[in-house]
Structure formats: C-alpha cells, structure tokens
Amino acid sequence: MGSLYKDEQDNWNTVCLKYLLFVFNFLFWMGGGVVMGVGIWTLVDKGEYLSLLASSTFAVSAYILILAGGLVMVTGFLGCCAVIREQRSCLSTYFSCLLLIFLIELVAGVLAYVYYQSLSEELKQHLSKTMTENYAQPGKESITHSVDRLQQDFKCCGSNNSFDWAHSVYIMSPKAEKRLVPDSCCKTTTPQCGKRDHPSNIYKVEGGCITKLEQFLADHLLIIGAVGIGVACLQICGMVFTCCLHRRIKLDPY
Numbered sequence: 001m002g003s004l005y006k007d008e009q010d011n012w013n014t015v016c017l018k019y020l021l022f023v024f025n026f027l028f029w030m031g032g033g034v035v036m037g038v039g040i041w042t043l044v045d046k047g048e049y050l051s052l053l054a055s056s057t058f059a060v061s062a063y064i065l066i067l068a069g070g071l072v073m074v075t076g077f078l079g080c081c082a083v084i085r086e087q088r089s090c091l092s093t094y095f096s097c098l099l100l101i102f103l104i105e106l107v108a109g110v111l112a113y114v115y116y117q118s119l120s121e122e123l124k125q126h127l128s129k130t131m132t133e134n135y136a137q138p139g140k141e142s143i144t145h146s147v148d149r150l151q152q153d154f155k156c157c158g159s160n161n162s163f164d165w166a167h168s169v170y171i172m173s174p175k176a177e178k179r180l181v182p183d184s185c186c187k188t189t190t191p192q193c194g195k196r197d198h199p200s201n202i203y204k205v206e207g208g209c210i211t212k213l214e215q216f217l218a219d220h221l222l223i224i225g226a227v228g229i230g231v232a233c234l235q236i237c238g239m240v241f242t243c244c245l246h247r248r249i250k251l252d253p254y
Contacts, residue, residue, distance in 0.1 A: 017245045021083045024238045029076030031231045035105075036069025038227050042220055048146045049213060052130055053122065058115055058217060061224060064108040071101050072231065079238070083245070091246045095239055102235045105228045112221050112228075119217055123210045128159035131209075135182065136170040148184035154212035156205040157185035162197055164208065 042062040043050075050059050075097040082090035134140040135147055151157055158164035158181070165171050165181045179194035185202040186193040193201065205212065 017241055018083050021079065021238070021241050021245060024234065024241060025076045025079040025083070028079065028231075028234055028238060029073055031234055032069045032072025032076060034069075035072060035227055035231055036066050038223060039063065039065030039069060042224065048142075048149055049216075051142050051146050052127055052150065052213070058221075061108050061112045061115065061221075064104060064111070065224060065228070068101055068104045068108065071097070071104070075101060088246055091242055095242045095246070098235050098239050098242070102232060105232055109225060109228050112224050116218065116221050120214055123214050127210055127213065128164060131159050132164065132168045135168060136175065148182065150209055150213065151182070151184040151203070152189070154209060154216070155187075155203045156209040156212050157181055157203045158208045159210050160208040162202055162204060
C-alpha cells in the first residue's frame with residue numbers, strides 16, 4: 001500500500017514538473033521573441049549612429065541578442081518535444097541548449113557593461129574628430145548623413161556646442177558657402193540656413209550632441225541588460241525543472 005502511494009505521488013510530481021516545463025517553454029519562447037526584437041530594434045532604431053562610433057562593440061552586442069533570441073525560440077520548441085517524449089537524451093540536449101544560450105547572453109552582457117564604462121570617453125575622443133574632419137568630405141557620405149540625422153533627431157549642434165563647427169574642414173572650405181554651421185543644425189531646415197547661428201535659428205544645447213548620443217546609447221544598453229537578466233532568470237528556472245524531470249526518468253523508452 002505504501003509503495004503504491006509512493007508511486008502515485010512520484011507520478012503526480014512528474015506530471016507537475018511536465019506542466020511547469022510546458023509553461024516555462026511558452027514564457028521562454030515569448031522571451032526569445034522579446035530578445036530578438038530588442039536586438040533588431042537596437043540596430044534599426046537610429047542604427048545609422050553606429051557609423052559614428054569608434055568600436056563595433058555596441059553593434060556586436062545587438063547581433064548577439066538577435067542570435068540568442070533565435071536560439072531561444074528554437075530551444076523552446078525543442079523543450080516541448082523533450083517533455084512530451086520524456087527521454088533523457090532529449091532533456092539532456094535541451095539542458096545543453098539552455099546552458100549555451102545562457103553563456104551567449106552572459107557574453108553579450110559583459111560586452112554591454114564594458115562598453116558602457118568606456119562610452120563617454122569614446123564619444124568625447126571620436127565623435128568630435130569625426131564631425132570636424134569627415135563631415136561633407138568625399139567618400140564620407142554615410143557619416144555626413146548620420147551627423148545630419150543626429151543633429152535633427154536630438155536637436156543639437158556640434159559635438160560639444162555649435163562653436164565646434166568653426167574648426168570643421170567643411171565650414172572652412174569654399175563648399176560651405178559662408179555657412180557657420182551645417183544646415184542640419186537649424187530648427188527649421190532650409191537651404192543655407194546655417195549662415196545664421198543665432199539661438200533663435202539653430203539648436204543651442206548644453207553638452208552638444210555628445211551628451212544626447214551618450215544618453216541614447218546608455219538607455220539602449222540598460223534595456224538590453226534588463227531583457228538579458230529577465231531571460232537569464234527564466235533559463236535558470238528551466239534548467240532546474242529539466243534536471244528534476246531528468247532525475248525522475250530512469251530509462252529512455254524504446
């Protein structure tokens with residue numbers, strides 16, 4: 001009688017674990033979609049600014065998120081198959097996939113954290129040089145477009161302030177046609193509006209575009225970190241449930 005009761009209890013525990021894993025896999029699959037979405041959003045939403053950065057760390061973090069999100073969605077399906085079949089080999093494969101994705105996300109998190117620490121210094125050193133030396137120069141059309149969009153989107157002018165443009169190769173050249181700043185600095189963009197640098201005509205923002213872009217990238221890194229931590233917590237729960245179910249399945253059925 002005691003043995004029968006113990007078997008029923010074990011079966012009930014196994015069923016509970018299976019349902020918990022099903023629920024987890026559904027949440028995990030949705031989390032994978034969120035992770036992939038955040039990665040794509042990071043690259044698409046103002047992704048043109050990446051050409052203004054000295055390193056590719058920010059872009060690499062986003063690509064890793066997209067890869068991890070895709071693996072998460074595939075692994076969620078694999079997890080459902082493993083639970084249905086109740087085979088140790090399938091559960092072991094599922095556990096390995098969870099661990100692999102966890103390590104990938106860990107790498108992305110470390111890259112994002114390291115990049116966040118050096119973000120301010122990189123922008124100060126690189127953005128000013130890029131804007132003054134490469135703007136409106138032959139073969140630098142992508143940078144020119146990125147700078148114009150940066151100044152219009154963030155309503156700023158110059159890396160630190162509008163006076164930075166006075167040292168620009170473009171402004172000092174005949175091509176500028178006596179402009180004091182590029183036309184993208186203007187509050188209302190019209191041809192040759194950059195000839196007048198009065199605060200009523202152009203953006204005068206404390207800290208310039210460096211401060212604005214730094215805040216934008218920092219916000220994105222924060223979102224990437226929060227999503228990564230959330231999915232990582234789900235993965236840890238999934239690995240625990242998988243181990244428990246794996247221990248209850250003694251032999252693979254043939």
